[in-house]
Amino acid sequence: MVRVLHSADWQLGRAFGRFEPDVRAALIEARFDAIDAIGQAARTHDASHVLVAGDVFDTEGPEDRTIVQALSRMERYPCRWWLLPGNHDYARNGGLWDRVRARRTTNVMILTEPAPQEMEDGIWLLPAPLTHRHNLDDPTADFDTMATPGARLRIGLAHGSIRDFGSRGEANNQIPPDRAERSDLNYLALGDWHGVLEIGSRTWYAGTPETDRFQRDLPGHVLLVDFMGGEGPEVTPIRTGRFQWLIREWRVNDAASFDAELERLMGEVDPAATLLQLSLVGITSMTDRVAILGRIEHDLRHRLRHLDLRADDLVARPSDDDLASLSGEGMLGAAAAKLYAKVRAGEGDAALAKRALERLFVEHTRGAAA
Template identity: 50%
Template structure:
């Protein structure tokens, strides 16, 4: 065989709970991880690949529940592809465990490779898997590939889940894979899982990354990898985006409400907000009126447009103007209270931040009272 077209993917982590989010957000994120199976199938069919190799962590844990298992298998069965699923560290193989249950439900299109034995996936092309039997192992899971025999001239594709030694791991690190394993085992391609971003090591080894991003710190969309594997030659490797949600981290330095509008316009021009989870930190100094307006717009409007907003406004300092204080109460006791709070906030002592927060609250309540009286 001269070449074989495959899709390499990993780290689906189906059934991940996303427990720190509200239920409507966690539910959407969990469902997206199932939906991405359909997009992987679309990529495979568009690129002419008949095989999908999933290099571990298909499931987030060893007991994902029947709905997750059956939903995943049903989606895979719809596509006219062969899916090769291998246990990783989150969903490691154990007798009578998850993979026995998956195998019991799996349609013919879904093949479980939970033993370190070479298997012919197409005439002249062999898969050499390194399934994990434990969540952590001190031994190299790919060592057995060196002695896995295949016919002369066959395409050899390794599949493993773990960390490349050069990532800086030391001591009793687990699931370590040497960076030259493709060369020492005579592999035409080594498909790796565990690292959630796309990464190539040399010309014959790659991490596909997760197909649906699941954490802040990775701003790129999730992806799979199209690979054209050629016996004896370096493979063609092409990253293809599949993810729906974008997890963005931003720091906006603001001083007036219009600055927020500029940042939001830029964000809307680049992304669909309903597909964005935003970790936003504010910085700068604004009048009390502008700070209240900025926070209010983010919490009462933008947060509802986004899939999710994590907002830290503590870095946006209020600098009350005389006009701000005058609007609280031109006469009466509130004016005196506002003056005292402003003085303490300006003094910068131990209770400055508390005084600033109290002044802001006083301003907000005064504006609400004024609005109610005018209604």
């Protein structure tokens, strides 16, 4: 049995500039730690080769530290690492990959030429390195004519789109979905799509080993690919990612429904390893809206690694009790009644009146608590 690991889209050196410094540092370090997770998986599952299908680095000009960190992590493990240039780190003379070669170790193989490599006796790797960020031609077209004498296995390694992923993937570097069949490949290891995706029994995207965007719930994985005799490959995802990036929309109508959603979430995740994009939708009393947002700011935000809150669609409607609490406040009550009338009438400045009424109620509530 021959066993390899298939990975892609490490995006080492990604800056994560939108995040606070402590979150940014954790996300950057997690991408390097994913190399160790892959190396440990190779050791655990007795895989001699790790195939990285492009975008090892996030740019074609990473810092020296990024290159050294990557190579030193790979050097720790006895497997061989096969690195393919993708659209973010494409191959060009005098560029990134010459810098990597100057520092590489004996177990790191750089595939900047579309030439077949015999990884072991009769096991051939057919690489399709990208030489530009956007290639109009099929980068795997040369697989048809690559000679692999005495081949027991032919494994393709490429970076590009099997189909148009729209805004979530590259529309260039198009690869036909039947490339494995056309070129008599036992397996086609692909990169570019950042989640695990089976195109066919012999064609897979490994996804990124450490998730890097709010797009899917699953953490990062590497694929364990077993070739057993003349049978097709058996592909098994193995988790490597530390962080989960979740998108949630909660429809809440009172503080109790928010508490129920929060309790459910906390029971499903590791908060310190969770980045959450949370949208709140619903109509609540002002009292409940203030309570919900207060719990988010003073509790949930501190539990999670990162929180991106969108609460504009959580509408505060003052209840009779809310208005009654202001009615005895003289001028304050009169102002609240006038603002609420504008909100209900839907006049041109109703949105401004709603914000002013909410602020009035919040400040009144704070004053009463003091």
